[in-house]
Amino acid sequence: MTNIGNYEEKYRSFDWSQAREILGYKEGDFLNIGYYCSDRICEQGKQDKLALIWEGMDGTVKKYTFDDIRVLSNTYADYLRSLGVRPGDRVCIFMDKIPDLYISALGILKLGAIAQPLFSAFGPESLITRLENAETKVVLTTKKHASKVRKIKADLPALEKVVIVEGEPKKLEDWEALFNLETAEKGEQFESFAADLETPSLLHYTSGTTGQPKGALHVHSSIFAQHVTAKWVLDLRDDDVYWCTADPGWVTGTSYGIIGPWSLGVTQCVLDAGFTAERWYKFIQDHKVTVWYSAPTAIRMLMKQGSEIVKRFDMSSLRYLTSVGEPLNAEAVHWSKEAYGLPFHDTFWQTETGSIVISNYPGMEIKPGSMGKPFPGIEATVLDLKTHEPVVESGKVGLIALKPGWPSMFRQYWRNEEVYKSKFDKGWYICGDRASIDKDGYYWFVGRDDDVINTGGHLVGPFEIESALLEHPAVAESAAVGKPDEVNMEVVKAFVALKPGFEPSDDLELDIMNFIRKKLSPLAMPQEIEFVSSLPKTRSGKIMRRVLRAKEWGEDLGDISTLVEDE
């Protein structure tokens, strides 16, 4: 039996009040994610059950029970309170996938503050745009990453404290502090902030086509959706050992790497080490992983290593595989069936949706290459590209759209009402992706409707890259687009026109690439730079990325003279 039972029946009968019941929440209760993911699990008698099995790069393994997580997150909450953090303040978590990341996230939420996780590979420029916009008060980081924060501190007036929770720099700045979870005085009891359904919880930054990244703000009641989707889509059960490979710097790593599994009292494991097929398979073997949530790029990397290597490991513990972030090609589904004896189940959602909205469910027939069907409680459709009316013909491509109102939907883009509003039309939230729906109601992903680049499941905004490129002394103007890549689906390619006095060369290409890698992140680094004398523009001077992108993908845009007009 699967947790969801019959999908069609659930889709017909479900409403979100059932998610509250499934979580055990009653009208008038306070609703704090930090409490629900630790104290409450202990109250259910699971205090000695393992919550987290963590493995580091060098093979060190650390284990934490739900009671450990409860006490240690209290410890973080106490400490942050002593620093003057108050409900609603933004606290950034900027570190590798060490236990402190997971534990401090719950501590921040217990305090009623807003957790702002940022991917640890971000460089100073990626950091400053996000910390400045959020007016972040405290950054929790490690010695390894603290220098990137030091570089920008002077430009962040709202930032009061940078706390180093691992390692010790030779000298501390006066706004820096050391905190050590192991030696800190433990918080046996902490009264969680009495959050209500609409109290802000997490702030996740995501990239759009224009402008800098936007902070999608979530609230504590998102847990209703994360809890029930973790149960029905990931099929998590009490005896599972669950592995979500995502980094909590991205929404998958919080919704399904913290909140979903822990609100269910499920043991999860984390591998804080780089990718190799051997390491991943050994991790599954050693910890007897049963449910695995990963991403198509990782699956393609594993596919490249072949199925022979799979046989060297005992992966018989695996029982359910799921994937998110980019199109899961049919080939990957077939391959995983052959290599692991289990197909990957695709799930579709976004930072903004906060939880899975379209998916292949356990027990429902998979059509390889399709994303599946809407989750119960989610009314979805595709809208005509121009009129924004629902498309009636099956198979016709339109914009994926959702009826607002599910609990984990983002409540705003932080200090950006205008862009938030632009995501809605005719009563629908428009995801920004194109798809078609077949006659059986399955969704087939086609591509993004904007210029955002999806590299290995991570979105990067062209504007962010182009702004950083402009800071390079040789760059006069530029355009960043996605070009096809066998493993990452897309990688960044930049078209660059040089300033007078600069000549194209391999050295200059390398220099510009490294400039972006250091400033933004390895993800945003162009894998190729094409030097051009000018860029295609509309009459008003807007760069037509679409023309450049089409060339990379070998697509024919037809008569481009029409594009020259501004829309």
Ligand code: WT7
């Ligand atoms: C964008 C959202 C929330 C998951 C992590 C990414 C793309 C996501 C799929 C899928 C094809 C997918 C879309 C979406 N995407 N899942 N199953 N098939 N594309 O969150 O960073 O907000 O990215 O990722 O383009 O809009 P995100």
